[in-house]
Amino acid sequence: MNALVISAVLGVVMMFSGILLKQKSAVRNVAIAGMVLLLIVNVLELCGNVFFNIDSKGMIEFDRFALLFNTIVYVSAILYLLLSARDMEKVGVNYAEYLALIFFILCGITLTSSFRSLLILFLGIEIISIPLYILTGSDKRNLKSNEASLKYFLLGAFSTGLMLMGIALIYGAQGSFDTTRVSSFQGTASPLLVAGMVLLLFSMAFKVSAAPFHFWTPDVYDGAPTVFTSFMATIVKAAVFIAFIRLFDEAFGTLQSQWQLLIAIITVATLFIGNITAVFQQSVKRMLAYSSIAQAGFMMLALYAMNADAKEGLLLYVTAYSLATIGIFAVLIKMKDYTFEGFNGFAKQQPLLAATTTICLLSLAGIPLTAGFLSKFYMLKAALGTGKHLWLVIFAVLMAAVSVYYYFRVIQAMYFKDGEVQKIDVSPAFKWTLVVVTALVVLLGVFPNLLLNWYYF
Amino acid sequence: MKNALNIVYLIPLLPLVGFLINGLLRKHLSKSMISVVGCGTILVSFALSIVMFLQVKNGDGGTIEYFNFISVGELTIPFAFQIDQLSSLFLLIITGVGFLIHVYSTSYMQEEKPEHFGRYFSYLNLFVFSMLLLVMGANYVIMFIGWEGVGLCSYLLIGYWFKNNEYNKAANKAFVMNRIGDLAFLIAIFWIIAKTGGVNYGEVFAFAPKLSGTDATIITLLLFVGAAGKSAQIPLYTWLPDAMAGPTPVSALIHAATMVTAGIYMIARSNVLYSLSEVSMNVVAIVGLATALLAATIALKQNDIKKVLAYSTVSQLGYMFLALGVGAYSAGVFHVMTHAFFKALLFLAAGSVIHAMSGEQDIRNMGGLSKKIRITFITFLIGCIAIAGIPPFSGFFSKDAILLNALLVDSHDGSFSIKGIILYGVALFTALLTAFYMFRLLFITFSGTFRGTEEQKHHIHESPAPMTIPLIILAVLSIIGGLIGIPDAIVKGGDKFTEFLSPVIAQRAGHPVSHSTEYMLMGLSTVLVGITIIVAWRQYRNYKRKEATGFAKVLEDKWYVDEFYEKIIVKPLHNFGGFLKNVFEKLVVDGLVNGVGRMVNYGGRQFRLLQSGQVGSYVLLMVLSMVIIFLVQFFLRK
């Protein structure tokens, strides 16, 4: 409960800081300090020190899983701010407001990771989505940003409608929004409940950009200002996935036989479309958008498997994915040209940045000794644990092999091709933060238990 | 001695440290510092490997667990090293040959800028690290990590001279083909997990008898595809000759002595699984033999000194797979060892030739080098004799063991099966081809008159000591390396090698042939190889460029017998080699690879069209899929 309250308060503080503080660097420092504070109070709660004990009537519960995930989110967010907060200045004049919105999104994330009631799930998802519509359109004069924002808004509101209809049907069948009461029914499940479950599946699949509900993703990620794409594609996506797995574990765990096949179909479609389409992109930014769909396909395997390994593996996966993607986007933001050719000869000009980007890309591609390999391994192992559908695992491995192609295109451009990259200037602090991100990616690739042990204590 | 295992982690760790130092500080270190770090780490690893080897010899091998790498549910994968007969032998080969190649490189790469020099050595060290991880790992996952690592390093080293677009393509090709193999390996790992519930060698092999026949076949075939990718077997072999784009010492280290033997190691390691599947064994043997033959015929026609050696590597690897396929695992591993010696020697000597010729690789522009670069010539000659299989050079013993085992396959009571005779015949024929193209290479390069430019002629010189000393050491090893595996027929109990490996490798319960038969077979192969070499000598000792000689000179040349050979044997073989190179490689292999690419391409383009940019069509597609899913959910399910 600590982080929930503090993040909401910090959002308001950030709005005022825009008025009270003249310098942007001061605003930024407040934001980073606030984020560190969030992390500290959350870790304190993980260790058992709860400051705010609000009676939520059982609608919110901060268990180990939620708290550990929140910690991951805040660490990622701190790294994100350290790397990219400076670049938000280029988007528009409302600097403090962007940061405030990010804090509100974090508040929503804190809700979605700890909900016990469908009401809280709905609120959390909306608190995440509405600020994102704004951030997507924050580059007001840019038509692409406009377009992305409107598309995102229309499709997002549509999926909200689906989600609400699903919740209403479930309420009709079970008489409660409480996840434990949703999952308890006698005999066979009523059609209302199943229909509601399927509708919720659609809307959650939409939010995590799983095929065939992924269409908004490439356009929105491409059109949004790159700093915010980075945030959307990593932390937000991870949060929605955690909500997804919680929902299907706690509320629909008893309906597993009903949804397992559907999720398998969605997983296959997502893996296929994400990977195959990513191959043909000319812009690295758009390639990363498709890659995020492809990675979502892998995370869907956890939902499909839905066992203890899967939840654990998903935590590792979202961490590996978020860190690596933040690292790549941080470099991409600095580039003037987002095409693959724009990276030609990058290794000569910025050897360190090229090396960190390479390791992050290797992690996304799932090359051993990076966190990406282990997280994929966990996912596949979890899927194997179900004891059926071996073909799903083989298909996923095949698709992972395809993904190597487009990730290596970037590495090849950086190292093996000559070209004139426009000079980019980065501070030493930026470089060191990137090194830390990369080191984390490698560290988790060798000692995944450093993270996962927190889950058990 | 027992506690020597406690420091086994240093063996892979040192090259890793070398990689980090050379990689991070390459701008600040001088070339000599880089050389010292690069070679020194490998040397210490080599010393430690010797210690490990002695320890294993005393029967004190074992598995050392460091930490729990992965634990998902009931599956626990420790980060553990396994030091036993097989791995300690590979350790010796990798660090020993690797060290010599490092030393050689310090001189060969001398002209590079310090920064590139550092990068080169850091990649080389990283490669050795990955390879060590591959052979030391105590389970398939660690092996896979090393497996991917060597693939990556090979990619980096082939693309080392990245200015050249051709090299880029070669690097890509190597990477893609390796990835296909890796993919099969990965699927095999998951299959193993699904069926046996573990990945540690001990667990898997203990469980193996309970595996169903189909599962064993699928697993072993998938593993074989992985091995074929890494060890350049049909149809995934074309990357290896192209990979010659890298610097010559890299070719020696990666594409001859170590990386390509990873596939052999993997299959030898999994011999328990392979023994369960007759089908897989046959596939391995046939693919290996076909590769050996195909590559040998192609090698006949090559004029690039490194390309000849590359195809010869493919061919020799095919030989090793043949050995594995007929169940003669220790013969296969024995050939890995002798091959590492003489192939590294040949490559390094070729590097020395290229060095002397100021970068020229086309043997038609060489000739008569034997007097000018004496040491290189003699060592190269030793390499050729070793690979051709003349006793008592090392290649003879390993090749002989493979031939004999091929003949003995399915044999009962001293009579040979048809399959065994066919395998033996083709393998022997391949051995003759090998002798022929190797000596063709030797004679064209070293005898006759010089055919290059004046400038090149002026520049010819023997390589410096850091290059020649590794050559001499490898030459000595190529001569005596086979003596640890003398067949019982010659010296009773002479086959120390098989004896050493016997705890980890299942022995065939074969019917040994009588000693007289064995003598006869040895004599036969030796005599045939000798004749082949004489043919090659007559054919090529005074090689002249066709375009330079003209019709008159052909008449002057009175060797009608050469013409005869030319027409009856050499020409058809050349044509056949050319046919295979052009038709098989270009159409079938590349066609297959490109075809898959095109299919993906087409599919991808169609799928991109779905992303039309119109909100309306997005909603329509979403609603349609919702309707379909609802239909599936409520009507199509039972």
Next chain:
Amino acid sequence: MPITHYIILSLALFSIGIVGVLTRRNAIIIFMCIELMLNAVNLLLVAFSKMHNYAAIKAAADQKLPITEAILNTGSEGQIFVFFIMVVAAAEVTVGLAIIVMMYRNIHSVDVNFLNRLKH
């Protein structure tokens, strides 16, 4: 009136909303159709709320149990949910209309078919 009537009415409204989203090109109308979908849900929630409330009271009466405060309040969470939806919908309207206005300022149109810069 049995609950099925409410369900059918709500689903009809909801479907009209979906069809509207599918067929219209004007961003504001699409948005109104989405609002229609949300209001269909509101209606359904209130109907279910009443249904559960009635069922709980009837069950208690049938078993001759005292009608407590808790039983009288059964189903109230459905109605509370409706308020939340209203609040969130209001927030969405604010943001959504702002985005549409922003688009109108830049391209002087609210036709979504003009949004096709980002594709493939």
